[in-house]
Amino acid sequence: MSLLDVSPVVPVVVIEDAAHAVPLARALLRGGIGVVEVTLRTPAALEAIRAIAAEVPETLVGAGTVTAPEHAKAALEAGAGFLVTPGSTDLVLGAAADTGLPVLPGAATVTEAMRLAERGYTELKFFPAEAAGGVPYLRSIAGPLPGLRFCPTGGISAASAPGYLALPNVGCVGGSWLTADPADPAKIEAAAHLAAALRADA
Numbered sequence: 385m386s387l388l389d390v391s392p393v394v395p396v397v398v399i400e401d402a403a404h405a406v407p408l409a410r411a412l413l414r415g416g417i418g419v420v421e422v423t424l425r426t427p428a429a430l431e432a433i434r435a436i437a438a439e440v441p442e443t444l445v446g447a448g449t450v451t452a453p454e455h456a457k458a459a460l461e462a463g464a465g466f467l468v469t470p471g472s473t474d475l476v477l478g479a480a481a482d483t484g485l486p487v488l489p490g491a492a493t494v495t496e497a498m499r500l501a502e503r504g505y506t507e508l509k510f511f512p513a514e515a516a517g518g519v520p521y522l523r524s525i526a527g528p529l530p531g532l533r534f535c536p537t538g539g540i541s542a543a544s545a546p547g548y549l550a551l552p553n554v555g556c557v558g559g560s561w562l563t564a565d566p567a568d569p570a571k572i573e574a575a576a577h578l579a580a581a582l583r584a585d586a
């Protein structure tokens with residue numbers, strides 16, 4: 385199964401306290417979402433990935449903000465099941481590929497997307513989605529780039545997600561709105577319920 389088909393929404397988490405990781409992942413799961421991207425932006429991120437991988441095996445946990453080659457190996461060793469990059473450099477792509485994990489490489493322009501397609505990637509993160517042109521941009525590139533599907537991320541909300549998911553070249557969306565408060569499992573579960581009910585191509 386492709387990364388874009390795991391869930392209509394991939395929750396993107398910035399975690400400051402690794403103790404929040406397992407309750408957060410369980411709350412997402414109760415809400416119907418079995419995937420989470422933990423951004424490598426905080427010192428707690430790798431520990432959070434380790435904890436989710438060990439204690440919530442039903443959930444597919446990945447590492448986001450992979451912006452340096454060493455992040456890829458560290459994420460693999462922590463138990464990440466996939467890698468997400470906000471942009472794509474040769475070094476980061478090489479290190480990510482070396483892990484053998486599924487990779488969702490980031491692109492914001494047609495040229496970047498074409499370069500990734502040349503390397504064999506057909507599923508890309510479109511980042512920063514809202515700032516880079518949002519729904520109209522993705523709709524415009526569907527014609528010339530029919531072989532590519534995207535996970536737009538960046539500035540997407542519960543309100544704007546359905547507009548993205550209705551596009552033929554969007555498989556899922558990423559966003560931090562479900563876990564804006566990583567310490568509030570009830571709120572996370574409720575947001576996950578709503579997000580899980582959204583469907584690509586709805």
Ligand SMILES: O=C(O)C(=O)C[C@H](O)[C@H](O)COP(=O)(O)O
Pocket residue numbers: 396423448449450468469470511537538539540558559560561
């Ligand atoms: O860290 C990364 O790898 C990123 O590419 C950035 C994140 O995907 C966005 O920060 C999530 O966007 P928001 O939903 O607007 O918070």
